[in-house]
Amino acid sequence: MSRPGFVLQVDDRTPPLVVHEGEGFRLERFPIGTRVVYPPESLPAVRDVDATIRHALLNPEGSEPLSELLRPGMRLTIAFDDISLPLPPMRKPDIRQRVIEQVLTMAAAAGVDDVALISANAVHRRLTPDELRAIVGERVFRSFFPQGLLYNHDAEDPDDLLHVGVTDRNEDVEINRRAAESDLLVYVNVNLVAMDGGHKSVPVGLASYKSLRPHHNSKTMVQSRSFMDPEKSHLHHSAIRMGRLLADHLRIFTIETTLNNDVFPAPYEFLNKREWEWSIRDQASMLAARRALGVAPRKVKRRVFHSLESPYGVTGVHAGETEAVHAKTLANVHRQQMVEVQGQTDVLVMGLPYLGPYNVNSVMNPILATCMGLGYYFNSYRGCPLVRQGGAVILYHPVPNEFSQLHHPSYVDFFEEVLAETTDPVAIEEKFEQSYATDPWYIHLYRTSYAYHGVHPFYMWYWAAHALDHVGDVVWVGADRHTVQRMGFRAASTLSDALEMVSGTVGRSPSLTYLHNPPHLIADVH
């Protein structure tokens, strides 16, 4: 039996607490009285994953069993979540591999010949063959990739996009042609956080830029409170309208999986534990890790961190009609991540780890760090934001002025050109988005290299729009001063300095809350 989430009140007995900061972590002594929100402990994993998958496929929600939907001569497309999920990547075998293998086994038994597998990466970068192999497994990769039947979705290929229609709110629905013209589209998802899955899978993952615009914009993001709570997220409302339209045109069989909170593998298990429960071994591991990180060159540190694979356990597999499946999936995610928190706080403190959805095997550049802190972490709430309106946010990350030219070329220009002029998401959207989104060079890099689409940095900035609108002050601890200044923020060396700096906004004795994340959590704020 795992313990539920927990809100610690820091007192004189509390040891220093771990705060992630990029490719490293520090131990911070928080002021007495600080609330620390800990995620629930890892839920027990299902014992027989393959049997659970089989059961889900043969006993789906609101649909006939998958085996009955498969017939000879049909056109079957399997789409799956790309490398942005889960974080960190899952120790092999990936859950998507195990699901896809069973779907294909049933398809082979039913005599289905026309099968294609598509990575639903929308405007994310293409996955390399190795990355595809890591997700679908060797057997699937060898059977489909050489024939060109396992590939990345291309949001800029006019020949492989189909305009399916418009919703009642005039939202264009344009998705991958192969998927749209299939007799059956099977979507295989990994639902790491509450934002994922449901109608966000097909209408967003397989969409074109035209079809992303109705919901990926600053206005929707400010109104989504939060985008981690699908019921109150305008982003999700739009995706649901699109999904329902698609469901009228296309048979979609959704398979969603949920994972537990076993994020850090050995010898970093201490990062999964509550600090006062660290054994001597955990303390020794932490000291060793800290000292090693203290002397390791940046490249080595990056390699070490990016080679981490999480020993996630699977907590549930549900299949069938998208909305019925997603209700069960969300319940599972909430069971694993929801923590009840009483009341808002003046200052919210968050430590950002080395990895976000868009820098797997890459660099977390300043815009991605902002998106991680003010986007994903800030929005990890239900009810109302953890920090009060006009409060302050303190983030830990070194925020080096470092970009991957391979993966994030448009980010470089966004940082140098756009942010130099304004940091207001609305103004940025109006003035710059079109030119970046239609820039032929970015499109070329997106389609042929491994670059994120030209519009992607804009979306990252919109992701932070709600936080930018809500909070009065943002200070980064341990960050590069010039870099955060460009983004309209300030840098501090220590927590005390940061508190001093935000005292103009929140006063001299503010209430503090530290979000002890990762492992992932959602604060249910009352």
Place this chain on the structure above:
Amino acid sequence: MMTRFLRETADDVRMVARGWRWGRRPLVPRNAEPFVPEKEKYVFPTEWARRRPARALREVVQEVGLDPLLRSQVSPRVTGLDMLGRVSPPVLFVANHASHLDTPLILCTLPDAWRRRTSVAAAADYFFDTWWRATGSAIVFNTFPIERRGGSLSSTPGDLLGQGWNVVVFPEGTRSPDGWMGRFRMGAAWLAIEHGVPIVPVAIRGSFAAMPRGRSWPRPGRPPVTVRYGAPLSPGDGETAREFAPRVVAAMSQLLDEDRTTWWQAQLRAARKEIPDPSGPKVARWRRVWEQTAPPRVGRRTDVWR
């Protein structure tokens, strides 16, 4: 570079050593303390500690180890031992409790014949939480576990009294956080009535100043500590625990007052019902601690009257 690495390593180690209290009992933040749902039914067996081999071992440990060690670290002064001549075992020793020194102080100040037949009630959740702590304290102090988190009384103290063992009980249930006497629980009075044994009050002063909560060793300088045995109290016919318990508290208060002043002055004050409240003045916490951390001063009297 190397120097910096070494310095940072030392800083890290120091921080962890301090944060995780190396060498000391680890602490859990207060609001993270685990919920204790059900009293554990398992009681650490201590009968063996009262059998002949363990008694022989304890005799050596106490005589050769504990007693010289205690006297090398504090300066105990014991008075009122003549009171023991008025009763015969078994009795219930009831003492105020402010320090881990209290148990060894009582054991090392009792006459040998009494000490050898004396057992100590120790908190099950503190002294009996691990096998090695339980075994150690059972050998050295002849402790047995007692539940202090409410619920029914452990049957062991009664059994021991029935077998003729004297039992030391600290009715406060825990060490005083500021040195002043806390609220006495009813258990000791109930035991005395149930088993028809007298209660011998024992007033200890100075142990808080010598080694308060949080210290694992007495402070240097052999601080003075006084142990005073009072007149035995026996429950009257038909007296209930509820009536007897306040008498025990009153006797304890008078004994503390006597230790602070003189027997005669305490008698006079008791007659006038002016015995100072042993739970201390209702003043700021620091003042309470301040007063108790001073070494005990005894009343004006000459050694002739000791």
